[in-house]
Amino acid sequence: MYHLVMSRRILSSCILVLQATNQRLCSSNGGLHPKIPRKPTWKEINSTNLPKEPVIDEQTIQRLERLALVDFNNVAGIQRLTEAIKLADQIQMVDTTGVEPLDSVLEDRTLYLREDEVTEGNCAEEILQNAAKTCEEYFVAPPGNIPLPPKPVARYDGHQSDEQDCS
Amino acid sequence: MAAPTLEIKTLGLGLRLSSKGASNRLTNRSLRILFTRASRCKTTSTMLRPRLSKDSSAWESVIGLELHAQIASKSKLFSASKVQFMAPPNSLVSHFDAALPGTLPVLNKRCVEAGVITAIALSCHINKRSLFDRKHYFYADLPSGYQITQQRVPIATDGQLTFTLFDEKRRHDPTRHRVRIKQIQLEQDSGKSLHDDVNHETLVDLNRAGVGLMEIVTEPDLSSALEAAAMVRELQLILQCIGTCDGRMDQGSLRVDANVSVNRPGDPPGVRAEIKNINSIRFVKNAIDFEIARQTELLENGMEVSAETRSYDLKLGETVPMRDKEGKQDYRFMPEPNLPPLILYDNATIHTASDARSVVNIDEVRGRLPELPEAKRQRLVKDYGIRLDSAVKLVNEDGLVNFFEAVISEDRERDPKKVVNWLETELLKSLNDHDLPVFKSPMDPTKLGELHDLMTKGAISANIGKKLMAEIFQGDSRPITQIINEKGWAQITDRQELNQLCEQVLKKDQALVDSYKSGNTRVINRLMGEVQKMTQGRADPVITRDILTDKMTR
Numbered sequence: 001m002y003h004l005v006m007s008r009r010i011l012s013s014c015i016l017v018l019q020a021t022n023q024r025l026c027s028s029n030g031g032l033h034p035k036i037p038r039k040p041t042w043k044e045i046n047s048t049n050l051p052k053e054p055v056i057d058e059q060t061i062q063r064l065e066r067l068a069l070v071d072f073n074n075v076a077g078i079q080r081l082t083e084a085i086k087l088a089d090q091i092q093m094v095d096t097t098g099v100e101p102l103d104s105v106l107e108d109r110t111l112y113l114r115e116d117e118v119t120e121g122n123c124a125e126e127i128l129q130n131a132a133k134t135c136e137e138y139f140v141a142p143p144g145n146i147p148l149p150p151k152p153v154a155r156y157d158g159h160q161s162d163e164q165d166c167s
Numbered sequence: 168m169a170a171p172t173l174e175i176k177t178l179g180l181g182l183r184l185s186s187k188g189a190s191n192r193l194t195n196r197s198l199r200i201l202f203t204r205a206s207r208c209k210t211t212s213t214m215l216r217p218r219l220s221k222d223s224s225a226w227e228s229v230i231g232l233e234l235h236a237q238i239a240s241k242s243k244l245f246s247a248s249k250v251q252f253m254a255p256p257n258s259l260v261s262h263f264d265a266a267l268p269g270t271l272p273v274l275n276k277r278c279v280e281a282g283v284i285t286a287i288a289l290s291c292h293i294n295k296r297s298l299f300d301r302k303h304y305f306y307a308d309l310p311s312g313y314q315i316t317q318q319r320v321p322i323a324t325d326g327q328l329t330f331t332l333f334d335e336k337r338r339h340d341p342t343r344h345r346v347r348i349k350q351i352q353l354e355q356d357s358g359k360s361l362h363d364d365v366n367h368e369t370l371v372d373l374n375r376a377g378v379g380l381m382e383i384v385t386e387p388d389l390s391s392a393l394e395a396a397a398m399v400r401e402l403q404l405i406l407q408c409i410g411t412c413d414g415r416m417d418q419g420s421l422r423v424d425a426n427v428s429v430n431r432p433g434d435p436p437g438v439r440a441e442i443k444n445i446n447s448i449r450f451v452k453n454a455i456d457f458e459i460a461r462q463t464e465l466l467e468n469g470m471e472v473s474a475e476t477r478s479y480d481l482k483l484g485e486t487v488p489m490r491d492k493e494g495k496q497d498y499r500f501m502p503e504p505n506l507p508p509l510i511l512y513d514n515a516t517i518h519t520a521s522d523a524r525s526v527v528n529i530d531e532v533r534g535r536l537p538e539l540p541e542a543k544r545q546r547l548v549k550d551y552g553i554r555l556d557s558a559v560k561l562v563n564e565d566g567l568v569n570f571f572e573a574v575i576s577e578d579r580e581r582d583p584k585k586v587v588n589w590l591e592t593e594l595l596k597s598l599n600d601h602d603l604p605v606f607k608s609p610m611d612p613t614k615l616g617e618l619h620d621l622m623t624k625g626a627i628s629a630n631i632g633k634k635l636m637a638e639i640f641q642g643d644s645r646p647i648t649q650i651i652n653e654k655g656w657a658q659i660t661d662r663q664e665l666n667q668l669c670e671q672v673l674k675k676d677q678a679l680v681d682s683y684k685s686g687n688t689r690v691i692n693r694l695m696g697e698v699q700k701m702t703q704g705r706a707d708p709v710i711t712r713d714i715l716t717d718k719m720t721r
Contacts, residue, residue, distance in 0.1 A: 067305070103298065103504070103508075104507060106507045110525075110526070111274060111510065112273065113527065114242075114273045114274065114276060116241050117241065117247060118241055118248065118249040119242075120246055120247040120248040120262075120263075121248030121258065122259075123260070124257040124258050124260065127257055127260050128257060130265070135368075135370060136370075137255060137257050138361070138371055139257070139370070139372075139373070140370060140371070141307035141360075141369040141370075141371050143362060143367050143368060143369050
């Protein structure tokens, strides 16, 4: 639910482009970094420039359910997914021409290299405590990857709006 | 109540393990088979081939390999748990290996160095900045649901490997081949699954999960199964020589995937099939040979080759389709957020490193590169005047080059060709029969040198030499001369004694003497045989022949 409410509120108006600022800090601004703006600023997004609202097909839903092992095959679930995609699509409005992708904010840090010494392991009992089923110090899993049985997919056409179906 | 089930399971596992043991023996043999018994391999695999129609020669095959080499390190790639084959299940698993939340990868310096030195040995371009990525797939022996690998910027690219292909029957000259290495990437190994078909369960052992691998990818530069097998063998020798991988294919430390396609000459390469996880050099050859024949047959019958993953079934001697993993896999690659880029330094840049001890200096690693197998062969040929195929055999057997050089360096007068000949036939045969590696040979270089000298001097015959070798391998550790004296094996070189023996023989077989005198000089061999029979092969052949000839022509 949290996700849904969040995305709605943002969608209905606009997105914050610059730093979200704290009311209390802004009002005084005394002693604060000069780059912190006094008031929140934002830029309107022309919703006609946004990509079309996605239609999620049956295959995609089944595949996502399988990958995430999450059951969301109902109207509310698909609606939530659609909203999430719409929210993420707004980022396409940002012009990134000539900007190198950043993998991680730690990119300029040295990757620490460990000496090749054995200091871990030998804790099979502890590790196996997490298993639902074990046998002779082995984890027991189902045989191979078994595809989930297909089931009918719920439909969400984007206009059913507020119908809640959280069964 | 539970006891019987457990017993069955244990039995099932035991069977699987012992079948692994069996393939172990096969593989050990197969290492030698490649160069020494290539012809036999060929007949085996042609027998397994589907029958080919008339002009199968009008097809070309294109082969590229992906090899997974387990890095010989004490601890895993990103965790400090131990790397060991056949440890009790799940005893070598850290919290990180089990993908417990909150754990982070810490890269092993030794694994990075292994990647660098392998890259140098394969003449690769080394990326001074490489990146780690996550490759996602869902399987029980991959607890985190992704493998950390190097997809975008691997540690090394653009290398090459050259190898020599010998025609065992010596009908053709050896041919040199070059394979381009596309890239080397560091990545994690997965755990192991044991499939219990009786109980419909998978038993998961995470001991191997997170062990460092080098994935070595070649360009599709190979054109036959024999070339592919020879290339794998050469790579195996190089990795063992530089110590970055023990190369034990039977234990899974070196695994091969082969991409195979066939096409008409002049046409672009055909649709390729991938054969996964081939675990011996002999199977590399057999699997690819089979696959080429299978695809050729399909195409000749107007059918299409499907782009699929296959595995090699050793019982059938065929490649079979693998159970499809839900169509085309989407690995959802993404940058590994927990690892900054891996920066490598050289002598020129090492001063910029924040802590010179915990970084890898390419130039320093380069200085540790030992003499590679090909350089060693060339040196043996040049320095000792032995044949190239002898040099190949010496280098093929771990420790044999050192053994050979020890024998020669003890006495420079010894003939390298004769020593090599004795090593590659008698010593290797005895080692094989007793299933011993060179360094455990009861026959050490000093003893072998002594044996060689005794034979050269004519103090013992070559046959006795072989008998002595057998005695020593049976565990007789006394000095060689003592064994010879005790057994009365010394060659009879005393002219008088031999004279008497020859007279006895000649008296017995007057018919043969007459035959000789009438011009049939070859009967002397029969007479020689008689003398050797009387002396249990100890009569000096040169003197004996001399005496016999002398007596009969008088």
